[in-house]
Every structure is written in C-alpha cells, then in structure tokens.
Amino acid sequence: MNAFEPLLWTACAYGVLQIASRDAPRLWLLVGAVAGVGVLNKHTMLFIAAALGVGVLLTPERRILRTPWLWAGGCVAFVIILPHLLWQMHWHWPTIELQLNAKRYQHQPVSPLEFVAGQIQLMHPFTLPIWLAGAYFFLRAAAGKPFRFLGWAFAVVWVVGMVSQAKTYYLAPVYPIAFAGGGVAVERWTRARGRMWLQPATLALLIVGGVITAPYVLPVLPIEMVPRYLRLLGIKEVRPERRAEGEVPQLFADMLGWETVVSTVARVYHSLPKAEQARCAIWGSNYGNAGAVDFFGKAYHLPAAVSGHQNYYLWGPGRFSRDVVIAVGIPGDRLRRWFDAVELAASVPCPHCMPDREHTPIHVCRGLKIPVDVFWPKTKCWTCDVPEFAR
Numbered sequence: 001m002n003a004f005e006p007l008l009w010t011a012c013a014y015g016v017l018q019i020a021s022r023d024a025p026r027l028w029l030l031v032g033a034v035a036g037v038g039v040l041n042k043h044t045m046l047f048i049a050a051a052l053g054v055g056v057l058l059t060p061e062r063r064i065l066r067t068p069w070l071w072a073g074g075c076v077a078f079v080i081i082l083p084h085l086l087w088q089m090h091w092h093w094p095t096i097e098l099q100l101n102a103k104r105y106q107h108q109p110v111s112p113l114e115f116v117a118g119q120i121q122l123m124h125p126f127t128l129p130i131w132l133a134g135a136y137f138f139l140r141a142a143a144g145k146p147f148r149f150l151g152w153a154f155a156v157v158w159v160v161g162m163v164s165q166a167k168t169y170y171l172a173p174v175y176p177i178a179f180a181g182g183g184v185a186v187e188r189w190t191r192a193r194g195r196m197w198l199q200p201a202t203l204a205l206l207i208v209g210g211v212i213t214a215p216y217v218l219p220v221l222p223i224e225m226v227p228r229y230l231r232l233l234g235i236k237e238v239r240p241e242r243r244a245e246g247e248v249p250q251l252f253a254d255m256l257g258w259e260t261v262v263s264t265v266a267r268v269y270h271s272l273p274k275a276e277q278a279r280c281a282i283w284g285s286n287y288g289n290a291g292a293v294d295f296f297g298k299a300y301h302l303p304a305a306v307s308g309h310q311n312y313y314l315w316g317p318g319r320f321s322r323d324v325v326i327a328v329g330i331p332g333d334r335l336r337r338w339f340d341a342v343e344l345a346a347s348v349p350c351p352h353c354m355p356d357r358e359h360t361p362i363h364v365c366r367g368l369k370i371p372v373d374v375f376w377p378k379t380k381c382w383t384c385d386v387p388e389f390a391r
Helices: 005-022 025-041 045-057 061-066 068-090 094-106 112-123 125-138 141-163 168-192 198-217 221-233 258-270 287-300 371-380
Strands: 281-284 305-307 324-328 341-349 359-368
Touching: 005 025, 005 045, 005 061, 005 141, 005 168, 025 045, 025 068, 045 061, 045 141, 045 168, 061 141, 094 168, 112 168, 125 141, 125 168, 125 198, 141 168, 168 198, 198 221, 258 287, 258 324, 258 359, 281 287, 287 305, 287 324, 305 324, 324 341
Parallel strands: 281 305, 281 324
Antiparallel strands: 324 359, 341 359
C-alpha cells in the first residue's frame, strides 16, 4: 500500500493544482475519485486531503471551493469509500482499535530532532537542499505565490507528522510536491545567475548520493555485508517503535527466512499421520508467519493458515480443531496452558532476522482444553502487546 501512496497523493495534489490554475471545477470529480481510491489503499490519504484543504483555505485559491463540483467530487469519494466504511462499522472499527493499541504497545517517543533526522535520512541527505528549496519556493517566493497552497499542504503534513510522532516513512508520499517546487526553484536560480552548469551538477550529485545510499534501501549487497556498510556510512535508523532491532534494518530483516519457516512447517505437517493431516490447522503467531504459509504453502501442499493477528482474526479459525494444531512462532509455555500436549517439533534459525524472529519455534499441539469457538476470540490481536490467550 505504501508503494502507491506517492502516486495517489501526488495525483490528488496535481488535480487540485489544475483546478486552481485552469479554472476547471469539473476536475473535482477526478480528485474525488483519486481520494476515494487513496483511502481504500491507505487511510493516510485523509492527511493529504485535509492538508490540501487547509492550504487552499489559507490562500486566495479558496475561490475554487465555491462550486457545486466540489460537493459532487466529495460524493464520488464517499461512494467509493462507503463499502469500506460499512465494513469498518460491521467489525466495530478495527482500524481505530489497531491505532490505539499501536500507540499503547508499539510506539515510543521520538524527539523533534530525531524526527527531522529521520526525514533527512529517508529522502537521503543529498536531496535536502532540493526539498527545502521547494518548500521556500511555495511558501515565500513571489513566483510560487499561485501555488502557495501546496507549500501550506506540505507544511501541515510535516507539522502533524512531527507532533503526532508518526513513523518517518508516513511522510514519504508528500515529498514529490516539495521536489517539484525545488526543481523549479533550482532551475530559476541557475538561469537567473547564468550558472547553468549547476543543473547537471545537481543531477550528478543526486545520482552519486543515490548510489552511495542504495544498499540502505535496496538488496544490492550480501545480507551479511549490510551492517558493516551502514556502520561505514554512519546510518542508524530512527525507529519510533519499541520492537527491538538487530544489526540489519527491519526493511531487510523482515524479508528473510520465510520460505525456510514454511518448508520446516511442511516437514512437520507431512510427518503427521494422514488422519491428523486431514484435520490439522496451521496457526501463525502473526500475519507474517500465516502469510508466509499461504504464499509458499501451495508448493508444499499445505492447508491455508489461520491467525488471530489483525485481519486474519476476522477470517476465522478455519480448520482449527481441538485435535491437532501446528503453532508457528508461539512460545511453548504459552501454548501449554491451553493444550493437553505440546511438542516442540522444530526451531528455525534466522541470524539476520529481527531479534524476535531469530529462532521461530514450531510446535505440534494436541487436545485444546476448551471449545474452539470459545478459544478463538482469545487469539485476537490488533497490534496488542500479547493476545489474551498468551496472558
């Protein structure tokens, strides 16, 4: 979903820009459609929509709000969002529950300086002059006055992100706005001073910076070399989460080890008697383990996984039975409270994974002590500390 955010945020901002510069109010229909799809992709689309609204209200471009096409565009967005809104209502607003739990159990404070450092790191430091120039162009330069609402939108997203201590990458989709303004500002400045050589020099600098920092975001180095390279660059990720991190950034660490886990689960599953295989459930501790089973499991002839983690909980217990369950990534001491017999069948090592995944236990559990329909609600976990069954 994050991969599509820059496209959708930029398309929304560009649509409002076209409405303001071309006096084309019918484009509110298109903006409404983009905003509606954006919300279905990720709820943070509401941030850029609100920020653009604030920006327009603070500038003379507020004139574009005085049209019935704005309301028509709002209706388009509402119709697109409505099925998802009804889903949220039906399931008692799980996204709100997730966000509250994340704030309670997952997030940790980040100072304003750490937040700023995280933004510079996120965009890579060599781009800092470009997006700062873009913010200045929109907010202060005379030539940027017709587009000032974009500067205010950028500033609003930035301030809200800092105050709410959002994860650094939450702001990533707003930077195309600042880069666009920065590109114009650099071009105007170099032309006005007859220093055209600075344009290709700027491009070369950005390319060099991208090559240097690429191993931080792209899997171009052997994984065992990544920690040493990042130490050489002096890069340390700004993390607003309590989850412990190893030497490898989470971006890479959470990519590793999944098929090995699934192949081990398959070995355990196929070692069971045929009668048990027919009614055995594979229970993942979180959507990572369950999703890996669902993604790789077809090649190993595994049944679909179940989990109490986030949306997996809503999809129900599936073939979860009181007879036999393979639990993936759940400590044995938590399982023994609920099953008559718990056997550690394997432990999958992953030295470069996140610390909580360096060893993934796989247990075979038999004899659930209570009915499945009573036990399943206890597995529910919307970014909680631990689900109820593990307390």
